[in-house]
Amino acid sequence: MPSWRTHRAIVKAAWPPELPRGELLRGVLRGVVEPDIEADLVTRCRKKRCREARAPHHDPPEALVRWYYDLAHFFRASGDMYSAGRALGRALHYLHDGAVKTKKWLLLNVHDDVEAQMDQLASQLPHICNGAKHRRSNNPVEALCHAYALTSALLRQFAADAISPQVGAYYKARGRRKKIYATSAVVVAAVATAVAMPYAALVPAAVGLLAISFWMPRDYVLAMRGGAMCLRPTWGRPAMTC
Numbered sequence: 589m590p591s592w593r594t595h596r597a598i599v600k601a602a603w604p605p606e607l608p609r610g611e612l613l614r615g616v617l618r619g620v621v622e623p624d625i626e627a628d629l630v631t632r633c634r635k636k637r638c639r640e641a642r643a644p645h646h647d648p649p650e651a652l653v654r655w656y657y658d659l660a661h662f663f664r665a666s667g668d669m670y671s672a673g674r675a676l677g678r679a680l681h682y683l684h685d686g687a688v689k690t691k692k693w694l695l696l697n698v699h700d701d702v703e704a705q706m707d708q709l710a711s712q713l714p715h716i717c718n719g720a721k722h723r724r725s726n727n728p729v730e731a732l733c734h735a736y737a738l739t740s741a742l743l744r745q746f747a748a749d750a751i752s753p754q755v756g757a758y759y760k761a762r763g764r765r766k767k768i769y770a771t772s773a774v775v776v777a778a779v780a781t782a783v784a785m786p787y788a789a790l791v792p793a794a795v796g797l798l799a800i801s802f803w804m805p806r807d808y809v810l811a812m813r814g815g816a817m818c819l820r821p822t823w824g825r826p827a828m829t830c
């Protein structure tokens with residue numbers, strides 16, 4: 589994985605003018621190296637047996653990165669800019685590691701070498717990326733510039749997506765309403781069917797109600813971003829939570 593110096597150099601170079609520095613930047617510089625100290629655990633299930641494993645850094649689950657992004661918004665809306673930065677930094681760590689392509693079939697792991705070269709090039713950010721190709725790669729310039737581009741995009745998105753606590757509360761209520769409407773629709777349909785054919789509607793109704801209880805409306809994600817609710821991650825056990 590890229591060195592701590594590289595992770596931090598990418599963040600500093602990509603920091604957009606529309607984001608405040610201060611506590612938020614301090615938190616990001618801490619969070620961007622944290623997953624190497626405190627691991628996030630993902631749940632892996634095979635044939636009914638589930639176990640927890642360290643989240644893979646070079647091929648991170650998208651849901652994990654997204655969840656930390658939403659968590660960062662949660663803390664920002666609650667006024668805790670340092671924790672917001674830490675959560676955002678954790679998401680960025682995985683994006684950086686994911687920019688380096690590893691070759692598992694090689695006995696000698698090439699990626700340590702790529703990362704040593706990235707470390708040397710990091711001081712030349714951002715101009716080294718002017719006109720450079722960027723993608724998930726084992727070429728150090730391409731990987732470094734890919735990590736830089738992803739960081740810049742996520743930080744700008746973070747500034748643009750901000751939701752106030754009032755709007756967060758609105759989305760929470762709207763998500764609840766949708767769940768109540770869906771539940772009522774299933775119950776009404778079940779009762780209507782049961783009048784004609786007693787018991788025939790019981791099983792489909794039970795399945796429908798179960799599905800609704802697992803369903804997470806998009807409004808809830810927006811409510812979390814506004815600090816109105818804390819969603820439990822679907823991918824495993826995070827090292828940091830709300």
Ligand SMILES: [Zn+2]
Binds near residue numbers: 589681
């Ligand atoms: Zn890592």
